Amino acid sequence: MFATVDKDACIGCGACPDICPEVFKMEDDGLAEAYKNPVPSEVEASAKEAAEGCPTDAIHLED
Template sequence: MKITVDRSKCTGLGICESLSPDVFEVDDAGELVLKTDTVPAGILSDVQEAVAGCPTEALRLEP
């Protein structure tokens, strides 16, 4: 699965980073950095939780 970010919606709160730190990171400038744009094996549920927990709905998973 591919992870996409709508940068116009992302506010850099870091909820995704706390739920799935292997994939998401908020840098010192408050910008979201994707460590990978595909879901690594074994952590799909963490990434799904991060996507669902995004308060601005900036994250999506695509097949």
């Protein structure tokens, strides 16, 4: 699974790194980044939770 963050849609709320810090972090520009790809299998569930919890649907997960 691969994770991406749509920077145009991200509002920098910080929910994704709170839920899944193994995959997401906040950048200096205040927006989120998916820094770990492919997503480690042991954190796929929390990456999905982060995507589902994103208020702007900025996180995209692909197999």
